[in-house]
Amino acid sequence: MTSDAPRFQREAKKHLGQHFLHERGIIDKIVRAVDPKPGDRLVEIGPGQGAITFPLLDRHRELTVIEFDRDLIAPLTEAAKAHGELTIVHGDVLAVDFTALAAGMPSDDGKIRLVGNLPYNLSSPILFHALDHAAAIRDMHFMLQKEVVDRMAAEPGSKVYGRLSVMLQAYCRVTPLFKVPPGAFRPPPKVDSAVVRMVPRAPDEIGVKDGKRFANVVRAAFGQRRKTLRNALNGVADTALIEAAGLRPDARAEQIDVGGFVRLANLPHA
Template identity: 85%
Template sequence: MSEARPGFQREAKKHLGQHFLHEKGVINKIVQAVDPKPGDRLVEIGPGQGAITFPLLDRHGALTVIEFDRDLIAPLTEAAQAHGRLTIVHRDVLQVDFTALAKDVEGTDGQIRLVGNLPYNLSSPILFHALEHAGAIRDMHFMLQKEVVDRMAAEPGSKVYGRLSVMLQAYCRVVPLFKVPPGAFRPPPKVDSAVVRMVPRAPGEMGVQDPVRFTHVVRAAFGQRRKTLRNALQGVADTAMIEAAGLRPDARAEQIDVAGFVRLANLPTP
């Protein structure tokens, strides 16, 4: 299937980072990975031309989508009538309060399940925005640039282990699922994509006592990757604090696991 759906414009909008998924095999794998159950509150970010939307509606019967492109609202509304009950939130996803949305969407457990083929130019801001509402989210299944997924799931010592890895893994279990080739999209992007599952951790499992402090420590540590913790964290944590967290002051940020950053950030500041 390579043509646009009836009622939809053929061309994607480059300034919105649109790449429309069309490969049925990939779509089926995503729906199987989500595996919606009765009572689930499904929310899709950026439905585009409905490649994932309509199969999810066929499977689940009800879906809320967040779409910024006003030209997609009418064709999505019309096409959805043959598949199920579609609720469209016409807003920038970064302005959507997921916690409030979880209270508004019908369901049983008060949490939403996020799904989406995220625009590459907004993927990190959307991920961090979701983290701010992790308590209202049961899980997330996102398609992103493969390079980003590699960074999300990277372990200490990896060349791509960094701030994104630590911040996401502190709050979520990150599980890469499968790679998606450029040809699965129209127009094809210049990079491989991948689908990842993120499951927010329970508050007691995270261990982060002060999210603002934790963010500050991680950002400073990775701000200049070649510096040791002693130098990178000047003004944020002194040598005594670094050692009190069980870390070596001469280590670099990419050598420290998530638990180490949590211990350091939880220490009382002088």
């Protein structure tokens, strides 16, 4: 790289929640987990300074990234020349239409594969945004706070089982892969991180008839965790409807599995 070529700034921007991954062992584990194959269409969310980007490019030779920080565009573009073909979408990932993006990146199954070290302050909104486009996504490999991954994969009865668990597991198979310590980042965050794999379920496996109704039922049920279903779902589902779904009205939301919420949301209601 010439002396006047664009260079990455050294400091992460706190207001963007940036923590740049640098530990090679962790990077290699992520690339092995993604395991890109010829014909795959990879899309990385938040490439940062390219810690995952360039190894993926070395392996796959082609990659699309979504980056919000304007100061990273030029150095990413310059540094990528030695690794492969990088396409940069500059903008807010929450405004990116993944379905349209997949349509513009032909693949054998018409789907994209998402990967990324997600900014911790936006992880849940990004996950729900991806769910809205799940039909256009083959799989997702994300790094998030470990406590968020624990919630994503939690089972009924767990203290961390909640709305996020139910909503994600209804539409995806969620598999925690491995933990990442703070020292793997610059600057190190104050919490442990983890990498998770999410594979969208086939439509006939999901079983949700009305996504909006399902989301409303789950949101209400977990809105006040200490309340029984009978009380938490007041105005959303009455006692007869709860019992018709095979659920106990005096149970609490954290005791109900994903299938129970699907049955309840699918029943006819006033």
